Amino acid sequence: MIENPVPPVSLGAVERAATRIAGRVVRTPLVPSPSLSERAGQSVHLKLETRQPIGAFKLRGAMNAILSLDDAARRRGLVTASTGNHGRAVAYAARELGVAATICMSSLVPANKVEAIRSLGADIRIVGVSQDDAQDEVERLVQTLRLTPIPPFDDVDVVAGQGTIGLELVEDLPDIATVLVPLSGGGLAGGIAVAVKALKPQARIIGVSMERGAAMHAAIAAGKPVATREEETLADSLGGGIGLSNRVTFTLCRDLLDGIVLLTEDEIAAGIRHAAREEEEVVEGAGAVGIAAILADKVQLLGPTAVIVSGGNIDPEIHQDLIGRSTR
Template identity: 45%
Template structure:
């Protein structure tokens, strides 16, 4: 994302935008129930609560950001179609949201994507284009389609509306656990982490937000230490959802 776009996003009315995202998602995304974890609580000596977004529509929190982004588009923009790149959860979130808004969705996926994920994405009505060996090649092709055919590109994380959609998780935590002291959130590209942090810090700044990363995926740690986005030289982790070489420019900011 260009620096001027980042600065413009940072100047928006975050409280109003987060509340608008919650309104857009009402009736589409589930308000997932907070559940206690006796095992983790006993292990740590603290009360540990879990927010099971795996029970969310499409099986992931990604529906929140994808739907909020697509709901923010005009009818004219929707008529051009939606395009994105993903190997899984974001793909299904975009496909579902596009179907709900009556827009055509094209999802670019790496050729190594498991057939189960391809079929799940097609089941929501999207066209799937298998392109490239890795995600970066698929993403470049999706951007190329966007530029050439005028389709609206929906980024997986580095986008303000996507970020606010994910931030509705933070709003629900504050509503359901008013005495919360710490929120731990995984960091991949940063859409979830930045969105939750934005919501928590906007409405209850005394709550600590902790980003969790695998040791083998050091991009966030290195970037925060340097005070700027620093791509990781190497990523080694079995947790593919947070195996990201470079944080998003907006999510880092």
């Protein structure tokens, strides 16, 4: 039994975030997928976070966290570690709000994501070969330069911002029964689960990740945050650990997720191809995992389903190579 059932992020916090970020982020469409609906035997809809200005959901959490800061904290400048999309979100929000941002990334972050962040005017630091290495640099800069950290996921304001997706899902699909959500550090999955479970307690929230280095899955299996080796994967935005001192997202995912599905690299590639060929959407590996889980028959859908398409920032050459391959 969970000793403290009160979640670290509340529905009220998500609702306040929705008010705070209104007009600064896009209220993204929820569109039906006839092909996936036919395959699953249930109504399947795609929540297209690819429509955000940065091409990914991360803008919600970053914008909410930065707007929640006082003026002094913003003036000191912002710093974060990122596998790409969060860094892009912080850089975009910082530019919109007129503050400086430093983004720390490992050498595993794809070049197209690094260049997209640089184009937004942020200072780039490439450090080490893992998200943990990048986070070490963030902590050093916080100590030496007094920069203000914007965590990529383990932060109540970031989680509340991501949870605004859940509010939109319930508004647009009132009879929602299942949500398939990409799972990495747990900010997206945890935030959506807070909102959806509060409004639709019977709805199921299924986290979807890759077999290579699924940190939250390993932590939940162990009953506590554990170190996980980061590996190269098509779902690069899902890479990195959850932090051994995780304060927010581990608890949310442990208590609110109804299951976790892990995918092979071939299955993720199939999801990317399906998005391009059948949905006419350019989707990165992390954004395609919900689609991939349906295609691989790794999840049973019970009633109307929303699939979170979390981002579309895939290297164009990799994307072209993937969609050009014939399926076996």
